Amino acid sequence: AKIVLQPQASKPISDMLMGVFFEDINYAADGGLYAELIQNRGFEYHPADKKYNDKAWTSTHAWSVRGEGASLQVDSVQPLHGNNPRYAMFTTESSRAALINTGFDGIVVKKGEAYNFSMFSRQIAKAGGKLEVRLVSEKQGLLAKATIALPSSEWRSLKTTLTASADASDVRLELQPLQAGSYGFDMVSLFPQKTFKGRKNGLRPDLAKTIADLHPRFIRFPGGCVAHGDGIDNIYKWKNTIGPLETRVPDRNLWNYHQSMGLGYFEYFQFCEDVGAEPVPVLAAGVPCQNSSHGGGGQQGGIPMSEMGKYVQDILDLVEYANGGVNTTWGKKRAEAGHPKPFNLKYIGIGNEDLITEVFRERFEMIYHALRKAHPEITIIGTAGPFFEGTDYVEGWKIASELDIPVIDEHYYQSPGWFINNQNFYDKYDRSKSKVYLGEYAASLPGKVRTNLETALAEAAYLTSLERNGDIVHMTSYAPLLAKEGHTQWNPDLVYFTNTEIKPTVGYYVQQLYGQHAGDRYIPATITLSEQAENIRKRIAYSAVRDSKSNDLIIKMVNILPVSVNAELDLAGLKLGKKISRTVLSGDPAGTTAKPQTIDDVILEKNTLELQPYSLTVLRFSNK
Numbered sequence: 001a002k003i004v005l006q007p008q009a010s011k012p013i014s015d016m017l018m019g020v021f022f023e024d025i026n027y028a029a030d031g032g033l034y035a036e037l038i039q040n041r042g043f044e045y046h047p048a049d050k051k052y053n054d055k056a057w058t059s060t061h062a063w064s065v066r067g068e069g070a071s072l073q074v075d076s077v078q079p080l081h082g083n084n085p086r087y088a089m090f091t092t093e094s095s096r097a098a099l100i101n102t103g104f105d106g107i108v109v110k111k112g113e114a115y116n117f118s119m120f121s122r123q124i125a126k127a128g129g130k131l132e133v134r135l136v137s138e139k140q141g142l143l144a145k146a147t148i149a150l151p152s153s154e155w156r157s158l159k160t161t162l163t164a165s166a167d168a169s170d171v172r173l174e175l176q177p178l179q180a181g182s183y184g185f186d187m188v189s190l191f192p193q194k195t196f197k198g199r200k201n202g203l204r205p206d207l208a209k210t211i212a213d214l215h216p217r218f219i220r221f222p223g224g225c226v227a228h229g230d231g232i233d234n235i236y237k238w239k240n241t242i243g244p245l246e247t248r249v250p251d252r253n254l255w256n257y258h259q260s261m262g263l264g265y266f267e268y269f270q271f272c273e274d275v276g277a278e279p280v281p282v283l284a285a286g287v288p289c290q291n292s293s294h295g296g297g298g299q300q301g302g303i304p305m306s307e308m309g310k311y312v313q314d315i316l317d318l319v320e321y322a323n324g325g326v327n328t329t330w331g332k333k334r335a336e337a338g339h340p341k342p343f344n345l346k347y348i349g350i351g352n353e354d355l356i357t358e359v360f361r362e363r364f365e366m367i368y369h370a371l372r373k374a375h376p377e378i379t380i381i382g383t384a385g386p387f388f389e390g391t392d393y394v395e396g397w398k399i400a401s402e403l404d405i406p407v408i409d410e411h412y413y414q415s416p417g418w419f420i421n422n423q424n425f426y427d428k429y430d431r432s433k434s435k436v437y438l439g440e441y442a443a444s445l446p447g448k449v450r451t452n453l454e455t456a457l458a459e460a461a462y463l464t465s466l467e468r469n470g471d472i473v474h475m476t477s478y479a480p481l482l483a484k485e486g487h488t489q490w491n492p493d494l495v496y497f498t499n500t501e502i503k504p505t506v507g508y509y510v511q512q513l514y515g516q517h518a519g520d521r522y523i524p525a526t527i528t529l530s531e532q533a534e535n536i537r538k539r540i541a542y543s544a545v546r547d548s549k550s551n552d553l554i555i556k557m558v559n560i561l562p563v564s565v566n567a568e569l570d571l572a573g574l575k576l577g578k579k580i581s582r583t584v585l586s587g588d589p590a591g592t593t594a595k596p597q598t599i600d601d602v603i604l605e606k607n608t609l610e611l612q613p614y615s616l617t618v619l620r621f622s623n624k
């Protein structure tokens with residue numbers, strides 16, 4: 001193949017193209033990115049967290065009692081806080097009984113590392129006394145213990161630090177009062193001191209780093225369907241997720257589990273700042289999933305119009321929370337949480353894949369106009385609605401054009417063949433209209449193994465077309481991002497994990513290479529192949545970008561053929577750095593273990609290189 005770059009025809013493209021979309025799906029938050037080790041710490045799990053009310057999923061989930069004559073009941077009389085109405089009433093007739101939590105499939109501890117234990121307690125019968133707090137491994141026995149004094153009849157916060165004497169992944173937390181009595185326990189927490197960037201109430205470092213290593217320019221959160229919920233009462237409310245943990249309002253996760261809200265809006269903003277990504281919160285457009293209202297008791301299809309004023313105000317308040325001065329109502333709350341400086345919020349998504357109906361439109365318009373008027377500095381991202389092949393989001397784009405919405409969010413999950421064949425998808429988009437945020441996409445296969453090198457290369461080829469269309473495609477994010485093994489509701493995902501392991505897919509490395517090697521100017525090229533057949537043409541994809549900060553030139557080439565292809569690059573007219581690095585991701589197309597290999601200081605004989613069969617090659621010309 002001969003690839004002739006045309007620097008004279010270069011054009012600016014978005015420097016925000018590569019981002020991530022975090023959704024609390026597949027236990028991505030509690031039991032995942034959020035570092036809390038105790039499951040159901042607030043005793044707020046409820047049968048209604050599960051679709052069709054699972055009677056086995058109760059407020060004592062993950063908790064058990066050891067010892068004769070001891071019992072655990074969940075009570076709500078005189079609670080710690082009205083938003084967190086339930087607590088454990090643990091009663092023991094001896095000093096030998098314990099209340100036990102097994103975490104999320106066991107608690108993982110590391111030798112020599114410290115864990116902050118905290119909880120609220122009040123004595124219900126008999127005052128005073130002591131509590132032994134222990135970390136016990138199923139196989140290795142006692143790994144840490146501390147004794148703390150129990151308070152009297154008022155709720156008090158108790159704290160201690162436990163240091164593990166060995167590595168273990170089968171640990172349980174034991175709470176053993178050293179005398180008979182009846183005790184109220186709530187918000188029982190075990191938090192590793194080591195969190196991502198050392199943040200209080202922070203994130204699991206290995207998972208957070210895996211996300212940071214993608215070099216995301218933005219993070220969309222807290223989800224797609226999670227953001228709009230599956231009924232009015234299930235719409236994600238950001239105000240319920242900030243402030244002291246015991247005052248946050250937990251909720252059912254529509255993916256059939258529970259959201260503690262420990263990972264809330266403050267933590268999302270902090271994470272974005274910590275990884276240098278723009279925060280992109282997405283809020284419901286006043287309608288839940290499929291514009292349903294089940295459980296909400298309101299007007300069919302959306303938040304009743306009589307309540308929309310308050311809903312709109314909540315969205316305006318979010319801007320104040322993120323960006324307002326410390327003397328504003330909501331900016332003050334941000335400062336109290338430990339961040340007096342603004343988070344510099346620039347984007348807000350309104351709506352997620354909603355059916356574009358009158359019910360949607362009425363509410364969307366109300367939010368859109370109010371937000372635009374109050375905060376013209378915020379870029380609003382609207383939704384194109386669900387993807388129906390062939391319709392190209394007609395209704396969503398109609399509204400986008402009428403209202404002049406700056407950016408529109410499109411989603412599609414397709415086969416690798418679809419991505420290979422549709423690399424011209426955005427070539428035809430009208431440049432005078434809204435820009436695109438491809439907020440969710442993934443190539444997947446039917447069957448058990450949903451992704452492999454072939455799907456990853458289909459995405460890599462498609463990404464060359466997204467760079468080519470980076471003048472109209474402003475942002476992109478693969479979806480979903482995280483999935484805990486054994487708790488996965490959606491396949492495929494970009495990164496699988498357990499309590500101890502991180503398992504990035506091959507597609508992860510494609511995202512990472514595009515994130516690490518992004519540019520802000522696109523340089524078109526022509527390609528001449530010895531074999532001009534159209535089906536072969538689509539299997540050789542390429543894009544060239546320049547990063548104006550480093551002035552590096554980056555060329556990405558994808559070969560989805562079973563044979564190697566010789567590529568001859570014509571780089572005439574381009575200022576080139578002297579150092580060339582070459583990164584190749586290749587292997588068995590059905591394989592799931594390929595990882596990129598980089599060679600620095602490559603010498604390109606006559607600007608020619610071999611593109612290996614089934615490969616993505618990234619060439620970077622730099623002066624560093």
Ligand code: AHR
Pocket residue numbers: 023025223224225226352353411440479480490
């Ligand atoms: O990414 C998983 C789900 O797919 C999202 O929650 C939703 O927006 C889409 O339907």
